[in-house]
Amino acid sequence: xxxxxxxxxxxxxxxxxxxxxxxxxxxxxxxxxxxxxxxxxxxxxxxxxxxxxxxxxxxxxxxxxxxxxxxxxxxxxxxxxxxxxxxxxxxxxxxxxxxxxxxxxxxxxxxxxxxxxxxxxxxxxxxxxxxxxxxxxxxxxxxxxxxxxxxxxxxxx
Amino acid sequence: xxxxxxxxxxxxxxxxxxxxxxxxxxxxxxxxxxxxxxxxxxxxxxxxxxxxxxxxxxxxxxxxxxxxxxxxxxxxxxxxxxxxxxxxxxxxxxxxxxxxxxxxxxxxxxxxxxxxxxxxxxxxxxxxxxxxxxxxxxxxxxxxxxxxxxxxxxxxxxxxxxxxxxxxxxxxxxxxxxxxxxxxxxxxxxxxxxxxxxxxxxxxxxxxxxxxxxxxxxxxxxxxxxxxxxxxxxxxxxxxxxxxxxxxxxxxxxxxxxxxxxxxxxxxxxxxxxxxxxxxxxxxxxxxxxxxxxxxxxxxxxxxxxxxxxxxxxxxxxxxxxxxxxxxxxxxxxxxxxxxxxxxxxxxxxxxxxxxxxxxxxxxxxxxxxxxxxxxxxxxxxxxxxxx
Numbered sequence: 001x002x003x004x005x006x007x008x009x010x011x012x013x014x015x016x017x018x019x020x021x022x023x024x025x026x027x028x029x030x031x032x033x034x035x036x037x038x039x040x041x042x043x044x045x046x047x048x049x050x051x052x053x054x055x056x057x058x059x060x061x062x063x064x065x066x067x068x069x070x071x072x073x074x075x076x077x078x079x080x081x082x083x084x085x086x087x088x089x090x091x092x093x094x095x096x097x098x099x100x101x102x103x104x105x106x107x108x109x110x111x112x113x114x115x116x117x118x119x120x121x122x123x124x125x126x127x128x129x130x131x132x133x134x135x136x137x138x139x140x141x142x143x144x145x146x147x148x149x150x151x152x153x154x155x156x157x
Numbered sequence: 158x159x160x161x162x163x164x165x166x167x168x169x170x171x172x173x174x175x176x177x178x179x180x181x182x183x184x185x186x187x188x189x190x191x192x193x194x195x196x197x198x199x200x201x202x203x204x205x206x207x208x209x210x211x212x213x214x215x216x217x218x219x220x221x222x223x224x225x226x227x228x229x230x231x232x233x234x235x236x237x238x239x240x241x242x243x244x245x246x247x248x249x250x251x252x253x254x255x256x257x258x259x260x261x262x263x264x265x266x267x268x269x270x271x272x273x274x275x276x277x278x279x280x281x282x283x284x285x286x287x288x289x290x291x292x293x294x295x296x297x298x299x300x301x302x303x304x305x306x307x308x309x310x311x312x313x314x315x316x317x318x319x320x321x322x323x324x325x326x327x328x329x330x331x332x333x334x335x336x337x338x339x340x341x342x343x344x345x346x347x348x349x350x351x352x353x354x355x356x357x358x359x360x361x362x363x364x365x366x367x368x369x370x371x372x373x374x375x376x377x378x379x380x381x382x383x384x385x386x387x388x389x390x391x392x393x394x395x396x397x398x399x400x401x402x403x404x405x406x407x408x409x410x411x412x413x414x415x416x417x418x419x420x421x422x423x424x425x426x427x428x429x430x431x432x433x434x435x436x437x438x439x440x441x442x443x444x445x446x447x448x449x450x451x452x453x454x455x456x457x458x459x460x461x462x463x464x465x466x467x468x469x470x471x472x473x474x475x476x477x478x479x480x481x482x483x484x485x486x487x488x489x490x491x492x493x494x495x496x497x498x499x500x501x502x503x504x505x506x507x508x509x510x511x512x513x514x515x516x517x518x519x520x521x522x523x524x525x526x527x528x529x530x531x532x533x534x535x536x537x538x539x540x541x542x543x544x545x
Contacts, residue, residue: 014185019178026175036182044191099170117171 006050006059013063014043020119021067027114028071038074042067061128064115068129101151109144112137272355273532274344277489280304281372283353285341298341298353300372311336311374337368337377343389343531347396352376354390354399366419367399381419384411389531391433391440393462400431400440400462412442414462425464430484432533434507435491437462443484444476457482457496457509477509486533495534502534 014021018039025042026035046053046066053062102110108130115126123137130137272285284299301308312335338357345354352369366381367390384403388410391400397417404410410429415422425431431442444458456476460466478485478496485496487507496503502515 011185014188015183018180018183022178022182023175026178040184040188040191043188047188047192099173102170102174114171114175118175 006053007047009059010043010046010050010063013060017119021064023118024064024111024114025067025071025074027110027118028068029075034074035071038071039067041074042070045070057128058122058125060121061125064119064121064125064129065131068111101148105144105147108132109140109147112140113144116141271340271342271358272344273535274346274353275535275537276346276350277348278350279537281350283344283346283372285344285355297336297339298344298355298370311370313374335374335377336370337379341368345391345399347392348394349396354392356388356390356401367401367415380415380417382413382415383422384413384424387413389430391431393433394435394437398462400425400433400442402429402431402442404429410445412440414440423464425460426458428458430531430533432486433462434487435489439507441485441487441494443482454480455482456480457485457494459509478505479503479512479514484531484533486536488536495536497531497534 021039021042022032022035025038026032029035029038043063043066046063049066053059056062102113105113111130112126115121115129121129123134123141126137127134132140272283274283275281276283280303282301282303284301286297286299298311299308300310336355336357340358341355342358343356346352347354347369352371354367354369356367365385365387366379367387369378369380370376380399382401382403384401386405387401387403389402393399393414398414398421399417400412400414402410402412410427412425412428412431413422414425425440425442426444428442428444431440433440438461439459440462441457441459444456457478458466458476476482478494479498479501481498482496482503483498485494487494492507494505494507494509496505503512504515505512
């Protein structure tokens with residue numbers, strides 16, 4: 001695959017999924033400006049190192065890895081500070097409580113959840129983004145679900 | 158509760174944690190702009206790397222040329238040095254030969270060298286020349302300060318070219334007898350370098366013995382010997398005695414030791430060209446007394462100053478070193494011996510083991526005997542602090 005083709009594919013990813021990239025990056029960095037900077041630098045890294053990708057694995061997963069790495073470097077404060085906010089409009093067991101649980105998840109579980117539900121990535125792409133096996137993605141996501149459901153059930157007990 | 162019951166809550170929680178983004182902040186040109194400066198930097202880095210490689214190659218080439226030049230000048234083992242009249246080959250501490258230039262008014266008139274010796278500090282080369290044939294060669298002592306190139310002669314002379322043959326005529330400016338004779342041969346520096354010992358070619362009764370003189374031409378002194386035709390003196394390290402040979406150069410001769418004041422003369426054995434070791438314990442000489450066997454049977458013999466053999470000798474002609482050894486000398490530290498044969502140099506350990514043949518030709522290529530001017534192999538004095 002020629003470099004211009006890779007560049008155009010990366011550009012397409014940027015234009016199509018920019019909000020998702022920013023949200024995931026923000027979930028890592030903790031603030032919006034850092035997340036925006038991480039996305040821009042992550043994509044710049046992807047363009048700069050396009051020759052290294054050489055068709056190994058899904059391109060989208062590789063670009064996600066670039067952005068996630070940049071976001072991790074830019075992280076200045078723990079992501080748990082994201083938690084909080086007003087109770088949801090439907091009252092009930094409290095989405096803010098679930099948000100607190102989300103923020104308290106181990107980093108890998110939290111990242112997998114974000115990549116799965118924000119970025120809408122397939123397991124294979126999540127694995128490429130985080131540098132882990134697809135089976136590990138499945139297990140991690142299952143563990144995250146279990147933790148969150150347990151918290152939800154305890155809240156309704 | 159089934160798993161799907163709480164999924165909407167999860168999505169809501171995610172939205173609460175990180176609010177949805179709009180696309181207004183997307184700026185692809187900004188991304189591309191971040192790439193280009195880095196690419197230019199990488200290009201610059203590649204150029205720098207190329208420049209560094211070129212510089213490294215040039216430095217390597219320069220180092221190679223410098224090394225080759227150094228080896229060429231120093232004269233490593235294996236370089237054949239012809240005997241050139243205006244330069245003297247000198248063995249350094251490793252047995253390598255390098256040239257020492259000697260000032261000559263005309264190169265062709267410096268050829269009749271009858272003796273040469275390097276001062277203990279390596280700074281002054283003394284050369285004796287003899288008058289041979291027409292009066293075109295300066296007879297006397299010729300000193301050269303190897304650092305400054307300044308040279309002077311005893312006796313002091315000037316020379317002039319005689320047209321139309323353009324030969325040189327020497328005009329003596331002081332008493333040409335101030336050396337005690339007209340043709341000094343076989344030079345040996347005193348251990349301190351303050352005096353030079355020599356013998357005279359064609360000795361008469363009145364000048365029979367070992368002469369010493371300071372490099373400035375003063376202090377002429379004769380150590381008389383009972384042995385006739387003394388030649389090849391060698392100072393003892395304490396400067397109080399000489400080893401020397403007496404008899405027919407290249408024929409029947411004996412080796413003696415004698416005090417500087419002429420007392421306690423003692424014969425050590427049949428041979429010639431003695432050289433006293435730097436530690437004073439051993440004298441080497443060329444064992445020449447092997448009857449009709451001739452020069453090819455000559456070997457180097459090691460004895461103590463009182464005449465006892467250092468190396469075990471089963472026969473009268475046994476010894477160390479190569480067959481055909483003509484003249485030998487100790488290295489400045491006394492650990493090695495350089496030996497000259499008719500056309501080769503050898504270096505060996507002080508006990509005669511480890512004989513190593515050097516590839517360069519000898520100084521004299523056999524003509525030394527004809528002119529009575531064999532020269533002990535010249536060792537370059539070791540710099541202080543260097544020990545083999």
